[in-house]
Amino acid sequence: MGDVLSQAEVENLLNSLDGDPAAPAPTLTAPKAAPSFAGMPASPQRAREKVTPYDFKRPERVGKDQMRALQTMHEGFGRNYGAALSALLRTIVEVKLTSVDQLTYSEFIFSLENPTCFNLINAAPLEGQLILDINPSLLFPIIDRLLGGGSDSSPPARRPLTEIELLLVGRITSLFLNEMKQAWENVIELDLSVERVESNPQLVQIVPPNEVVVLISFELTLGEIRGMVNLCIPFNSIERIGQELSANSWVTYSSKPATPEAINNLGLQVQSAAVEVVVELADTNISTADFIGLRVGDIIATEKDVREPLSVLVEGRRKFEATAGAFKGRKAIQVVGAAADPRRDAQQHASKPPEEGAA
Incomplete structure (x- = not known):
């Protein structure tokens, strides 16, 4: 505990509080230095600790990884929805993701x-329900467009x-x-349907x-008209699939299985591609002097049996056996058949000139 003030020091403090300028300032004894811990010297000023503000009205219950996953998924969703909406309305429609936030329902x-x-x-x-809110400033121009109207600045x-407008919407x-x-299919298969439409959100x-x-x-931008489309997802709806959202499976949300037509078209294009075919008759080792002295008509002896099949290399990879x-x-x-080890790397043969046969 610090030193006890004397009576004179107490009177001087009271006089200074009353605004008496003639009263001298009290002389106080400096406090003792704080003890040191773990062999560290005491510091005259304690370092400030970084304090992060927390708003209890807006708690962050959704993790950052899940928020990033939702943002990435719906960025691609916005582009696809804009393209689908452009085809329906026969005009250019741009849909851009503006924010992904967490807040209270109220x-x-x-x-x-x-x-x-x-x-x-x-x-x-x-679990529960989701909410899709479409701003009225967008709906009436879209309905006008669906009914054959033009641009209206009113x-x-x-x-x-x-009721008729609800059917169009x-x-x-x-x-x-x-x-x-489709955007969520790699996370979870959703069965989406509209239960009812309300006009008063409260x-x-x-x-x-x-x-x-x-x-x-x-x-959403339609010509000179701009408006907001909001998708509200309660936390209790996605709490159970939090691990799936944190995983990397959502990265491939836009990939789709190949259709038979796409496979057929790819096959037709590959069939006309030119490839290099090399037939390896045999291999042997000779000295450099013998190699330099080779002339047309010289015979190179090998240990390969004449009845053994030849190796056929396609683009440097051993694929077939032939006679x-x-x-x-x-x-x-x-x-005569496929090679016994088609994945064997044939690049080792590129260093020596193989004898080629005409197919």
């Missing part, structure tokens, strides 16, 4: 317009959608769900207000 609800197009989506086998009406929503299913509560949700926002012969007065070979 914050998401109060950020939406009223009325809006609020789709409740069943995503079996995920502001969109602020009213709920009619269903085509836009169906495209969204189809592309979303009347729908799929999770408690404090529950964390992942909000994936897209900006030598003649066809229509020209040297030829007859393939």
Whole structure:
């Protein structure tokens, strides 16, 4: 404990608090230095510890790896959905991922317009429901386009959608769900369907207000018209598949199995490709002097039996076995079967000039 102040020092402190300028400043005894630990000298100033702020209203329950996975998946999804929407509307539509955030459900609800197009989506086998919100500033121009209208600069009406308009918007929503299913297919097979469509988002509560949700926002551009499309995924829906989202399987979300037509087209193109075919008659070792002295008509003796098959190399790789012969007065070979070890590397033979036969 520090030294006890004397009566005079206490009176001087009280006078200074009362604003008396004539009162001298109290003389205090300097505190003792803090003891050192583990043989380290005491420091006159303690280093500040880095404090990270934490907002209890917006807890981060989704890991960074999972957030990056969701962002990567939906970046490709946005491009594919934009292409599908362009084909449907017969005009250029750009869909760009703007943000992937986590917030509370109440914050998401109060950020939406009223009325809006609020789709409740069943995503079996995920628990609960997802939400697809489409801004009304986009819907009415899209409906106008589907009905054959042109560009209209008038502001969109602020009213709920009619039954006919809901049927037309269903085509836009169906495209969204189809592309979303393909984007998620390497993580989990989703069975997506719209349960119902609401106009007032504050009347729908799929999770408690404090529950964390992942909000994936897209900006959709149609000519000079821009608007937001929001996909809301509650945390409890993806909590069970957190390991799948953290894995690298989502990287190949856009890969699809080859179709028979693609395999056939690839085969036709490969058939016309030129390849090098070399027939290896035999191999032996000779001295450099003998090699330099070789002349036309000289005979090189080898230890290979004449009845043994010849090796046929395709692009340097041993593929077939053949026998030598003649066809229509020209040297030829007859393939008798596949090579015993087709994966054997034949680059070792490139260092010496093999004798070639005409196929």
